[in-house]
Amino acid sequence: MKKTLLKFAGIGLLFVYSFFSGRYLASLFSLPSSSTETAASSEAVENWGLGFQKDGTRPTANATIDELKKYNAHYAADTNKKKIYLTFDCGYENGNTGKILDTLKTHHAKATFFVVGNFITSNPELVKRIHKEGHIVGNHTYHHPDMSKIATKEAFEKELKDVETAYKQLTGEKMTRFYRPPQGKYSISNLKMAKETGYHTFFWSLAYVDWYADKQPTKEEAFKKLLPRIHPGAIVLLHNTSSTNGSILDELLTRWEDMGYHFYSLEEFAAS
Secondary structure (H helix, E strand, O other), X not given: OHHHHHHHHHHHHXXXXXXXXXXXXXXXXXXXXXXXXXXXXOOEEEEOXXXXXXXXXXXXXOOOHHHHHOOOEEOEOOXXXXXXXXXXXXXXXXXXXXXXXHHHHHOOOOOEEEEOHHHHHHOHHHHHHHHHXXXXXXXXXXXXXXXXXXXXXXXXXXXXXXXXXXXXXXXXXXXXXXXXXXXXXXXXXXXXXXXXXXXXXXXXOEOOOOOOOOOOOOHHHHHHHHOOOOOOOEEEEEEOOOXXXXXXXXXXXXXXXXXXXXXXXXXXXXXX
């Protein structure tokens, strides 16, 4: 009888040990209940992402064209025409923007440069040149924060309006109200705030890892992504800091042209 009780006691202790150790291990290796929630809010926060299914066709994304349209937000044009919309994100200057502008002039291509506040104040002549040559200067926020963590409309608007003010002081012109969220991080409330402030939000349908200044892709690596994945109505995101982009852009645009594509401005996109 004593042996039987001891046997059952041992089984019970083993069960308890297994239960709690299992819970402990689960706590170590399980994911949070939602990786898209901020500490301040339960609203879903998204990182813009794409899914390429077939070469030459528009990728899938976090949201459809129609879903985004409700908030004056866009990631590609809904068209079968071979249109490309070139955009550049400008966090700082390291000698490539001038080359990019030279190439755009050669190809008679108009682009949108999404700039942060520091880019305007540190590179006034470049910003003036971008404007003078007929390109759009868009808003990439003043400090490049994670905008999805900004809860109040006042703080959200300030990040945009401070860029507008710097641009107006430099050029004497009002900034075109085109906005790109830093790092592609956003929430539905962000999209609503941007729309209420009079902005169009632009994501992208084609990009590649070109932003690490000390780890630039080779020409072959860049073309492997950018040539087969181009598609009708593409909004292309490139970074002005990329030395690869500075060196390949002329050939890249030529090869896209050889594929039958033409370059259009986001102003034409927003007006359509």
